[in-house]
Amino acid sequence: MSVAAKGARGPVIRTHGLRKVYSAGTEAEVVALRGVDLAIAAGEFVAIMGPSGSGKSTLMNMIGCLDTPTSGTYRCDGVEIASLDAEARAELRLQKIGFVFQGFNLLPRMSALENVAMPMSYANITRDERMRRAHAALDSVGLSERAQHRPGELSGGQQQRVAIARALINRPQILLADEPTGALDSRTGEEILALFKRLRDEDHTVVLITHDADVAAHADHIYEMRDGELHPATHPPGARA
């Protein structure tokens, strides 16, 4: 379905003058994004840094097609998001985007395998095929022997790897990770970041949101959000370490 984009090798994510205003026209008005221009090519590993309140989560929601901009344009793999309704955006997320959250967000009553397979139930894939692919995805994050365990029976790092397997299950082009290592100790965090690099090498586009410069340093490009504006990082990777 994305033949043209893949052939052209153009940017998978391209925003232009992206603005987002909450509670516009009221006293509580907040400008979260002030004209963000961003282009990320397929197979890139990008980190977006910034303190809390800088608008980086808003930007991630925008890139992840969970939200629509107040003004400006966003083309996700060539599709203009502003023109889509909630149903169409859900379809786009299903096909092209995988989310990894800081809090893992696994469903506690399901096994690791069922958690990984869950997004595919919305994609009209037979149950057998779903289970086969979920096993393969768990295998790729090194957790195949934990398939039947529930999230509560797994360590934080294992839970995050289950969440990553879930994000990858529909083979999305874009992997969005919001503070994926925030809840993990540094050694486990390193493992997760190594996994991201491997995914980048497998031609996934990885966008990492973090406030931790050490984590961001693993990316190919680093951007910084400040008061709703996006800037290339002023500090070269590793300078703060």
Next chain:
Amino acid sequence: MNFVEVLRTALFALRGNWMRSALTSLGVIIGIAAVIVMVSVGQGTQAEIDKLVSGLGSNRLDISGGSGVGGGGVRLAAGSRYTLSVDDADAIRREIPEVQYVAASLRGGTQVVYAESNWSTQWQGVQPDWFDINEWKIATGQPFDAHDYSGASKSVILGDTVGQQLFGDQDPVGQTVRLGRVPFTVVATLKPKGQGGFGQDQDDVVVVPLETARRRLSGATALPPGAVQQISLGVGRAGDLSYAQDEVEALLRQRHRIQPGDDDDFSVRNIAEVVATRTQTTRLMSLLLGAVAGISLIVGGIGIMNIMLVSVTERIREIGLRMAVGAGPGDIRKQFLAEAMLISMIGGVIGILLGVVGALLVARFGSLPVALNGKVVALAAGFSIATGLFFGYYPARKASLLDPIEALRQQ
């Protein structure tokens, strides 16, 4: 998301909180069981009334003579003046083709004596069609023949009660009884009809041919020649009843030479009208019973809506997550609607079973008539589905309209 998948997900969610799901179902179970019991009792009562109506003969008209005026201007009962005659009956039979049966009759009270037993009862002097109009069947013996009617023979047919009282287990046919002082031969007995629509014992009667009654039983009172007290009519089709009534009234007014504007010297009673009032009362009762059942079902439905709203709030992060990984609003709506429908349909199935058992128990041990049929069950099943749909829709829609970002942010 296909149907099987939606169902599987809904079942999984309900199992997670099975106690709560079961309690919510209980509301529907009670509501549906109530619908079944109440509606089948209502229908049973209605059927009872219908049976009664057909027993009275819903296709019949009864013409009584005019009311006389006694001393001091006191109006006497209808039929107290002998304004009707056998000729009137013949004229109706001749001129109004819609009328299928015509029977003129006289009646009175008498003492029936057999050996040492005696019994006070009503006699009816009748024409042949009387048996058809009143749906009397012969139990033993032979009905009156043409000779009995024309020759005023002293033959009598006993009602069941009279037969029992005088003869016990003995066969009365062929025996001689006295009506007053006149000996009669019992030619037949009637099949019992039981209690009438107004509580009287219909079987407490003896029947003789009309002319016999006129000559032997109507006593000292000098009757005008050919006079009868009542003419009963049976109409072939119920639809013709009111038309036939109009025709009969016109014919009798003409025969009795009643001027336009003057009162009739006869009255026509349409039993269907009497029964209609009773039917209406019963219908009102059914309606009330149904309303009670309906209210309990609504309460059950509100329980479903309540629990589904709680469930949406509790699982808001799950909804947000499912949306983030690609579930559209439609998928979320389907999932929550499926959960509500499952609760109400499982409740419906159990409620139908309980209701059927309850209705059977009422029929067995209660004093109420019960009519249980597939229609009642289908109605209940339809109600349970409708309850799930109606009360599940709002929570499901609410879930589907959640903003995934907000939902994910909830703790």
